[in-house]
Amino acid sequence: MRSRAPALALVLLVVAHLAPSLAGQAGSPVDAGEMAAVERIRARIEERSKPASGSPAPYTVTIPNTTVTYGMASVPAGEFQMGSAAPDAPADEKPQHTVRHDAFWMQTHEVTWDAYLMFMFVDQAGESSKPDMLVDGLSRPTAPHLEMSFGRGNSGFPAISMTQHAANKFAQWLSARTGEYYRLPTEAEWEYACRAGDTTAVPPGPLDDYAWHRGNSSTPAFADGTYHQVATKKPNAWGLHDMRGNVMEWTLDQYAPYTPEPKENPWVRATRPYPHAVRGGSWNDEPARVTCTARVASEPSWKMRDPQLPKSVWYMTDAQWLGFRLVRPAVLPNAEEMYRAWNSGVELDPY
Amino acid sequence: MTVKSKPEPTTIERRDFLKRTGAAAGALAGFPGIISGQTVTNALKVGLIGCGGRGSGAAAQALTADSQAELTAVADIDEAIVDRAATRLRGSERFGARVKIDHAFFGLDAFQHVIDSGVDVVLLATPPGFRPQHMTAAVNAGKHIFAEKPCATDSPGVRAVLAAQKLAHTKDVAVVSGFCWRYNNMVQAAMEQVHSGAIGRLVAHYSTYYTNPVKPMPPESERPAGISDIEWQVRNWYNFVWLCGDSLVEQAVHNADKIMWVMKDQPPVGAVAVGGRAVPANGGNIYDHFEVNYLFPNGYRVFLANRQATGCYNATHDYLMGTDGTLLLGGGRPRIETPDGQLKWQFEGEEYDMYQREHDVLFGSIRAGKPANTDLNLATSTLLAIMGRQAAYTGQQVTWEASMNSQVSLVPDPIDWNGRHEVPGLAIPGRTKEI
Numbered sequence: 118m119r120s121r122a123p124a125l126a127l128v129l130l131v132v133a134h135l136a137p138s139l140a141g142q143a144g145s146p147v148d149a150g151e152m153a154a155v156e157r158i159r160a161r162i163e164e165r166s167k168p169a170s171g172s173p174a175p176y177t178v179t180i181p182n183t184t185v186t187y188g189m190a191s192v193p194a195g196e197f198q199m200g201s202a203a204p205d206a207p208a209d210e211k212p213q214h215t216v217r218h219d220a221f222w223m224q225t226h227e228v229t230w231d232a233y234l235m236f237m238f239v240d241q242a243g244e245s246s247k248p249d250m251l252v253d254g255l256s257r258p259t260a261p262h263l264e265m266s267f268g269r270g271n272s273g274f275p276a277i278s279m280t281q282h283a284a285n286k287f288a289q290w291l292s293a294r295t296g297e298y299y300r301l302p303t304e305a306e307w308e309y310a311c312r313a314g315d316t317t318a319v320p321p322g323p324l325d326d327y328a329w330h331r332g333n334s335s336t337p338a339f340a341d342g343t344y345h346q347v348a349t350k351k352p353n354a355w356g357l358h359d360m361r362g363n364v365m366e367w368t369l370d371q372y373a374p375y376t377p378e379p380k381e382n383p384w385v386r387a388t389r390p391y392p393h394a395v396r397g398g399s400w401n402d403e404p405a406r407v408t409c410t411a412r413v414a415s416e417p418s419w420k421m422r423d424p425q426l427p428k429s430v431w432y433m434t435d436a437q438w439l440g441f442r443l444v445r446p447a448v449l450p451n452a453e454e455m456y457r458a459w460n461s462g463v464e465l466d467p468y
Numbered sequence: 469m470t471v472k473s474k475p476e477p478t479t480i481e482r483r484d485f486l487k488r489t490g491a492a493a494g495a496l497a498g499f500p501g502i503i504s505g506q507t508v509t510n511a512l513k514v515g516l517i518g519c520g521g522r523g524s525g526a527a528a529q530a531l532t533a534d535s536q537a538e539l540t541a542v543a544d545i546d547e548a549i550v551d552r553a554a555t556r557l558r559g560s561e562r563f564g565a566r567v568k569i570d571h572a573f574f575g576l577d578a579f580q581h582v583i584d585s586g587v588d589v590v591l592l593a594t595p596p597g598f599r600p601q602h603m604t605a606a607v608n609a610g611k612h613i614f615a616e617k618p619c620a621t622d623s624p625g626v627r628a629v630l631a632a633q634k635l636a637h638t639k640d641v642a643v644v645s646g647f648c649w650r651y652n653n654m655v656q657a658a659m660e661q662v663h664s665g666a667i668g669r670l671v672a673h674y675s676t677y678y679t680n681p682v683k684p685m686p687p688e689s690e691r692p693a694g695i696s697d698i699e700w701q702v703r704n705w706y707n708f709v710w711l712c713g714d715s716l717v718e719q720a721v722h723n724a725d726k727i728m729w730v731m732k733d734q735p736p737v738g739a740v741a742v743g744g745r746a747v748p749a750n751g752g753n754i755y756d757h758f759e760v761n762y763l764f765p766n767g768y769r770v771f772l773a774n775r776q777a778t779g780c781y782n783a784t785h786d787y788l789m790g791t792d793g794t795l796l797l798g799g800g801r802p803r804i805e806t807p808d809g810q811l812k813w814q815f816e817g818e819e820y821d822m823y824q825r826e827h828d829v830l831f832g833s834i835r836a837g838k839p840a841n842t843d844l845n846l847a848t849s850t851l852l853a854i855m856g857r858q859a860a861y862t863g864q865q866v867t868w869e870a871s872m873n874s875q876v877s878l879v880p881d882p883i884d885w886n887g888r889h890e891v892p893g894l895a896i897p898g899r900t901k902e903i
Contacts, residue, residue: 238680238778264679267799268783340811341800424648424823425521426528426556437799468528468560 145462147453155456157251158293162449165296173220173447175356180294182243185232188225189445190356192310194218199308200375201410210410215379216305220447223302223310226275226347226358227366227440228287230266233276236287237261252293256286258431263422267437269339273346275364275440281393281415282464283431284367284441289459291443298450299443300458303384304370304394304412306444311361311397311409313354319408326351328362330407334400342400344438362407364440365399369458372414390463391415399438417466430464512834515541515587515611517579517602519553523593525823526614526646527553530591531563533827534835541571541585543578544594545702545885550574576885583609589642589834590614595705596713596850597621597879600628603643607632610639612834614827616646618721618850621713622902623874626854629847642839644830645846647725651829652822654815658795658802659729661813666804668792670768675727675786677720677774682706685750697889698880707752708891709857710878714754716743716860717853720774724856725849726786726797727762727770733845736762736770736852738867743860745894746777753891760856772856863897876902 179186196217201210235242237258244252258279265278279287281301288299302310312320325333327350334342348358360366370385372392387393392414398407405411422434433439514537516527523544531537539557544550550572557567573581579602583590589612592602596618606613613636619629636643649655661667683706691700705711712718728735743758756777762770785798793804793812804813833840855871880889895902 234779241779260680260682260684262682264677264782264784266782268676268781268785269799271781339799340803340805341814343799421819421821422823424525424529426524426553427521428525468562 145460147456148460151460152452152456154251154254155289155459156452158289159298159449159452159455161251161296162292162298166449173222175222175225178295178297180232180235180291182247183235185229185235187229187232188356189222190225190310190352192218192221192223192306192355192444194220194447195309195314197309197312197314198316199305199380206410207412209374209412212375212377214375214377216309216383217379217381218306218309219382221302221306222445222447223306223355223357224442224444225352225356227364227442228276228284229347230271230274230276232291233279233287234271236290249293252290255290255293257290258283258286259429261429261432262425263432263434265432269343269437270346275344275347275359277344277364277437277440278433279367279439279441280429280431280433280464281367282461285369285459285461287441288443297445298455299445300455301367301369301441302444303382304368304396305380305383307360307366307368307396308409310355310357310444311353313357315354315409320353322351324361324404324407327353328359328398328404328407329400330362330398330404331400331402332404334362344400344440359397361397361409362402363400364397364438365395365402365413366397367439367441368394368396370394372412386457387461387463390466391417395439401438420466426468428466428468430466510536512537512589512831513540513587514538515543515582515585515590516553516593517543517582517590518593518595518616519544519549520593522616523591524553524556526591526593526616526827527557528560528563529824529827530589530614530831531557531560531566532824534831536566537589537831538566538568540568541573541582541587542569543573543582545576545578545699546574547572576883580605583611588612589830592616595702595711596718597625597705597708597711600625600632600879603629603632607636607639607641607643610641612642612830612839614644614646614830615846617648617725617846618713618717618853619645619846620850620854621710621717622876622878623851623854623858623871624877625879626847626851627872629850630844633841633844633847637841640839641841642830642833643841643843643846644826644833645843646826647722647843647845647849648822648826649722649726650729650843650845651825652819653817653825654802654819655726655797657815658797658804661804662730662788662790662795663732666793666813667788667790667795669790670730671789671791672768673727673730673770673786673788675720675723675770675772677723677784678780678782679719679774679776679784680778680782681756681776682715682719685752688751696884696886698883698885698887701889701891704752707749707754709753709895710880710891712754713850713854714758714857715756715776716758716760716772716774716857717850719776720758720772721850721853723772723774723784723786724853725845727772728845728849728852730788731764733848734765735848735868736764736855738763738865738870739855739859740865741856741860742897743857749894753894755860755894758856758860760859762852762856858902861895861897861900861902863900864903866903870903874903 199216200213202213371387372394395413419433419436571585592615620626685707741760743755757775759773788795801815859866
């Protein structure tokens with residue numbers, strides 16, 4: 118693991134206490150026990166952040182005491198036009214509006230089963246041999262009643278079928294394990310990273326070079342198409358693989374109509390379980406929906422095959438094309454913002 | 469079977485009544501007086517036996533299926549479980565007002581009190597070891613039944629359920645089973661294809677349920693002081709053969725049911741199987757993997773494999789091979805390919821909610837005066853899985869007749885909530901007797 122630049126570390130200390138958190142209203146009441154856990158993780162992150170030279174650069178992480186690795190691409194601060202101005206673009210991609218972002222890192226590929234299974238099962242995580250009180254106390258998925266990879270493969274393949282809550286809790290677990298702060302990207306961060314500086318509606322280059330979609334993802338075992346091992350297609354200009362296609366990706370945001378005014382680090386905080394914004398399209402989508410701007414709204418039918426009450430807060434039983442990746446903001450936010458990113462407070466399905 | 473309850477049957481009538489009084493007053497003030505009594509005149513009263521997540525889900529589906537169904541009685545082993553379920557169900561925006569629990573019963577004989585409380589329908593969702601006893605009592609009392617799968621953990625239990633279903637038929641009592649795939653329109657369409665000859669003559673069927681551990685046994689060090697063997701086992705029911713039937717019977721029984729569905733519920737000749745356990749059982753006695761080879765008439769072979777382990781390849785698939793094609797179930801829309809790999813058929817359309825469908829059928833049939841009572845696979849599909857387990861445990865070739873007639877009972881009789889009950893260790897093929 119490499120650490121942030123000294124300049125950033127300094128900014129972190131100042132900004133964390135002065136800057137307003139990402140735009141949005143206060144959510145559900147804060148759970149004191151959970152907040153204490155967040156503060157302990159935050160202290161670990163601060164303690165482990167070491168001065169390093171140079172500006173934020175791409176780096177590789179190995180999850181401690183495991184062989185699982187992932188890349189972190191550097192996404193510079195900047196401004197872009199979010200949404201589509203194309204006349205025939207879907208209504209939910211309009212109006213196009215200006216968004217300005219701080220710098221962050223983003224995982225170069227979708228979270229793999231290799232990493233996710235360690236979160237699901239303690240015995241896969243190498244945690245019993247090296248107990249860590251901070252990690253032990255974290256909330257983890259219950260065992261699924263259905264088999265969640267659906268035979269599509271584990272090693273090197275993207276994890277699927279998790280709820281947004283589960284992705285948030287994975288981010289918290291990974292933060293505790295690595296000493297780096299992770300969370301889901303906001304919808305705007307996701308689109309900004311997907312575009313990688315490109316302003317056109319459809320990025321240049323043949324889609325097949327960059328994305329697994331319905332037209333190219335079939336295999337002998339899955340004639341209807343399936344996900345493929347991560348990073349087997351070309352990355353975008355910022356080094357991010359499979360932003361378009363392979364599996365759709367959860368964002369932090371509630372799915373809501375766009376508004377025209379310019380925004381800075383926008384975060385549409387969730388106030389209800391559905392819909393959340395999901396991005397990128399998947400192996401199951403037509404090429405027209407495998408874009409940087411296409412938006413999908415999550416819905417309760419993605420849990421249809423869960424016969425329990427309450428339905429599991431961990432699994433989407435009917436979303437074999439749904440995964441996620443995480444970002445690491447260049448500036449560590451305050452504990453409350455970390456808490457909100459890891460606790461949507463709206464994980465229970467209505468019934 | 470006689471059972472001794474933990475405490476005297478307890479009810480939370482008083483507290484519940486107090487809670488409901490406020491709600492009822494509000495309802496009276498706000499609505500015309502149609503629902504002025506405690507219950508509407510054509511309500512169907514539902515009793516829930518087994519209030520875990522699946523039982524609560526079944527109650528939700530029952531209350532969704534029939535707009536005048538009311539949940540009036542519930543049972544489980546302790547008050548905390550019942551309270552949690554009742555609170556959740558009452559919290560529903562859609563049907564919470566029809567959660568009118570007059571009776572809550574705790575302990576191993578609580579099921580009988582629910583049956584005797586004046587309900588019309590019972591939902592049986594306890595661990596499967598109790599199901600034969602509960603089904604028998606419910607049918608004897610003339611109650612309509614939703615019974616979760618599997619319906620038993622041993623051969624005597626299966627025979628009891630078959631007898632109960634026979635009686636249900638003569639008494640015009642509905643029995644709908646939780647073999648959910650029979651209520652799934654996607655798999656129904658696939659089975660119609662097979663039965664109409666789309667893949668030709670059947671050759672073989674490879675069926676898998678490779679997944680993760682469901683409810684792993686906690687270490688003995690976590691066992692609370694003073695807790696009886698029976699209570700410890702019931703609270704960790706998934707890890708005990710007498711309660712759960714083993715992984716093959718509790719979970720891969722879904723595959724067994726599809727196997728029987730393909731065969732129009734005609735039984736196999738026999739089975740040979742292997743199985744075992746790779747990780748410590750912590751005092752439980754179930755295997756974590758099986759592979760069963762069934763022989764059906766005309767030399768048709770079926771291979772059923774399951775595993776509950778972390779970190780392994782996972783899949784739940786059915787490959788049904790015929791002379792004219794292969795049906796693939798699992799991992800997407802069902803499809804049939806010709807022997808040279810061409811797509812011959814694929815399911816088109818929207819899949820509907822099979823769990824809801826079970827209750828729509830049950831309540832619809834009761835309302836129509838023609839109680840649904842054709843789910844005999846509840847017993848036979850359960851036995852198919854049990855005979856696979858028996859073949860693996862004993863190391864012997866097991867015939868359908870031998871399995872059907874086995875006198876080996878795994879469920880203690882009587883069951884004393886406070887009693888001692890040592891379970892045998894893991895079965896050892898070549899030594900264990902279950903036939």
